Amino acid sequence: MNDYFDDLDDNVDLSWLQAELEDAIDEDYELEFSEPTLSMELRELYKKEHPQSIPRRTYFKQLLMLQTELIKLQDWVVASGEKIAILFEGRDAAGKGGVIKRITQRLNPRVVRVVALPKPTEREQTQWYFQRYVKHLPAGGEIVLFDRSWYNRSGVERVMGFATENEVESFFQQVPEFEKMLVNSGIRLLKYWFSITDEEQQLRFLMRIYDPLKQWKLSPMDLESRVRWEAYTKAKEETFARTNIPDAPWFIVEGNDKKRARLNCIDHLLTQIPYQEVESERIELPQRIFHPEYERRDLPPEMFVPNKY
Template structure:
């Protein structure tokens, strides 16, 4: 694939804001119509899933749009039907659930790292299309996105996280081991696509070498796939404040107030705004990259 020039930042910010306004419209339609939406985010570590989710939810109601990012299963959950712990996080009427990784853990990290048996993996590949068809048949709108990034870009982003205090928490031993198991993850992903890229719930691949392009493309695609319409909101008017009935506020001396640290701030201590270094990484050797 030909390398595209870096997306202009002002253009990115303007288009992102426009799309976020459309997401708010979509949210209102889902709420008023009682629709249910599940969006699955999968892909390589450091492929940009979290950043896309953050931009999607920025202006949405946390009561309606909720992120599902489950920890490792407990011993009790491991004894349950595999899909059982995910079912309780499916949306109710008027809700959006964004899965930051999902039941596809079994086809990826669990398969590659040996956290599941071969029999469990095969059972998942057989049951997953049935499970997803059941969701869709019940009226849930299911959208699946795979964020694709090259091995070299992934390594660059990992190196950035090693020194970025804002993102060091995103690195784990399992993440780092993915560098040495690149081809194993590629084979697992290819096998997963063969079994789960079904007509009712296709995998939508997001090229994520440029995170900003990826966010714009993914959000635009999501919006285009939902048949939402503009919902007319009732015109609201602020009521007049009634006259006082003599209420007197409690003496401030009886309350414990948060100290005013702003009084000690100095203009000379002004720091530059934090910029995510991963958004600024640009790969000039894409011809040798292995994307997946």
């Protein structure tokens, strides 16, 4: 399955891919519209620290091929009743949201959903720690992507002092058994950690500070995480040491290059699940019913959105 798009037959009609490429590239341009708002010094610094990444057209060609496989995976999950949970962890600005967006971009939200929980309520704080995550786990025929997960306890909650050492230790003792229970129940559990360097996070935070379209992504907690970089590193190392179990191992995605990180993560994800292409019935577009005596009503002009563009 690793070679599903490496050797394309020259005789295959890829006109559909060309059309999708043009559409997808427009999105990439849109994502980069904010670059002029950055200072020239910051742009030059970012370019200096980031050699040329994957060419845009190459990136989108690979991404679209991978997204085609994700659709096959989705169809297989629905047909087989499989249950898949994927955790995305990492430092702030590491690229978790970017890869989640590319995974879900062309999939059915009734099958594939994203869970990004806010801070626990007062009631949830009195519950068993894992309880609020359990209700979001996948049922048969579902894929759930956790944008941060129960590992908040060993990461941000521990570093920021929201959890006591006893609570953290209890978490470490329970989480291997909890994840074994999930796997034994039939859930396929994947855990990804997006890794970036100290310098890369600093640059991405600066990009957000000076970009008015991205400032909303920065919270006081994010800024505090810069101060506590080493504490987060120690917390990450202990998390790996105590929760990297055979039933649910960790996979680290090198995230300094966003485009490569997205492609590598999606490609790896596909290799971890033994999906197969599901045959579907050919879809025929039915003829609409036509009544020659019917006359369409004219609607008042104030009901229409103005054609401003």
